[in-house]
Amino acid sequence: MGMKQPKIRSMKYEEFKNNDYLESMVKELQDNGVNVVVSKLDDLINWGRSNSVWSFLLGTSCCAIEFMTLGAARYDMARFGFEVTRNSPRQGDVLLVLGTITNKMAPLMKRLYDQLAEPKYVVAVGGCTISGGPFKKSYHVVNGIDKIVPVDVYVPGCPPRPEAFYYGLMQLQRKMKLEHFFGGVNRKQPKPIDE
């Protein structure tokens, strides 16, 4: 039986670079067997979810400006199904972290992440969010937001080109398309951890 392949309209499956990661994820999900009815329902819901990704923006610096160009006419992100951006965590699916997260901002970012409704995802955009970037040695910069929240997709660059944003968000769509919605990501929200 061939592996279930997520279909993205604008790009062929083989053209994506890290398919092995996706394949291992599918294998893990299918290990316990899949109910046919539920999996068909999953597919339907995931089709809807992945084509209307509402991003919740946490723009702190340069990457946020580069993200604005995605909303404008030349790069027009509406073509890919993630043009709706929200500024309230109550209305977002994906936390897009655009720009450096400093020590002072970190608790706020954690709180915003906790406020997002499940199923939620995090995209770390730019070198600063991935590792601290050029400010790695600073006394006031978090060296990678994955120390605070789980990250689904990393988009490197300083700032990333608009094409890189697309690639990253398409990778997220592919992940969404493969997940189990029932009994999977649609779980009851765990209580936020209070340190």
Add this chain to the structure above:
Amino acid sequence: MDIKDKISKLVPEVEFKEQGDLIAVIPAASFHQVAEALRYDKEDAFDYLRDIVGMDWGETLGALYYLESTTTHARIALRTETADRENPLLPSVSDLWKTAIIKEREAFDFFGIKFVGNPDMRRIFLREDWVGYPFRKDYDEKSNDLNMTNEVNADVTTEYILNADGTLSTEEHVVFQPEDFVINVGPQHPSTHGALRMRVGLDGETVSRVDPVCGYIHRGIEKMNESLTYPQTLALTDRLDYLSAHQSRHALCMCIEQAAGIEVSERAKYIRTIMDELQRIDSHLLFYSCLVLDMGGFTPFFYGFREREMILQIMEETTGGRLIQNYNMIGGVQADLHPDFQKKVKEFIKHMRGIVHEYHEIFTGNVIATTRLKGVGVLSREDAISFGATGGTGRASGWANDVRKHHPYGLYDKVDFKEIVYTEGDSFARYMVRMDEIMESMKIIEQLIDNIPEGEYRVKTKPIIRIPEGNYSTSVESSRGEFAVFLESHGDKMPYRLHYRSTGLPLVHALDTVCRGQKFADLIAIGASMDFVIPDIDR
């Protein structure tokens, strides 16, 4: 009378340092007296405090004060220090220049210097429970772990008062009165243009007090610079004010070149000046888009980004970067111009001139725009100078402060352009200054683009650049005000202290004065018309 004689007459024990900038070293006891005399001087009042640079000289802690006169544009720097590292006290000059209130808070935050007489001695960038003062040379960078608890902001500010008998007492001021209804705006808010947070006190719908809380994007760039070699420090300037990336880097390159005695070629000067002006148009177009977007208009956003994209493409061809270009280098620029550069720039200017009427038709004359901008958020000329609100904001209030005119650098002394000055000081004037500056920038580029001389685009420099001991400073007119670099070198290959003048910090500080008595909804429009970039404020 010479400025040196003037100061010597007041304080006979003054010393002058002339390695690089002229600096008058004044004992702390008579500092306030000298500052006051210079501030209210009859011939040449130094009414504009450019910046206060906190310093740690090892044995002493102190500060450098860079002053400028708005009439003659003469500049002078003052230095004062205290040997007490445990409880360092310096006299505050916040009664002479309003901008000192926030600049002294910065020095307190980074160096722990307490300014006696400043009504607001809270931390500004770091958390209020931060331990230690990070810019001191003996600070242990690992002493503060990531603190994930929520920060509680104090509602009182402390003022240190020196009593007549030499003892120190404190007085507390309340930020918000009990009748104020306090609303929190930011740091995660689409209209604060980044991670700025404002606590706004309201009386009904009327703003009674704005208390900006900065530091959510404080990355400690100035401290990092102290462990980087000069060519390495360049990379971080682009990330300060990313909409003035070329100009900020231009300032730092000029400062290092001036100090190390490197002469750049004429071609490099042309390239730098043209790039600076392209960057300015780019920034002003983004200003237009954001202002309109904040006020609820979506179509003009597309207009602004349509033309901005053309500039980004021109820049990308030559520099390889869209938003952050990393283009200026010590001794010139990184790469030569793309062969199509001149053609594309000329095409762009022709296109822009033909299309700018669309911008005005959709927004400038719009009845909603004019009612929400005209007469709203007035900043007087005196306040603009006192706050040090440079750039378009100051020029909209009638303060002619264009560095390109008064302290020309690059090729600005050879080109003909008009300094745009409005006198109304309201949001609409701030908007019009930027729109008119787009036209002036295009005029500058047109004068240069056909005359770029042949030659080297970058002169060879030594692999390791050492700068002779002294203080050096340069300033440029960035897209949103005077951006200045203050460098103190101790003869090493790394700077002893490298400070940047933030263009946005005075603007955020002025928000309180400008917004008082206005409606809460206008706060967003006023903020957008001020045009600040937060990573530049927090550094």
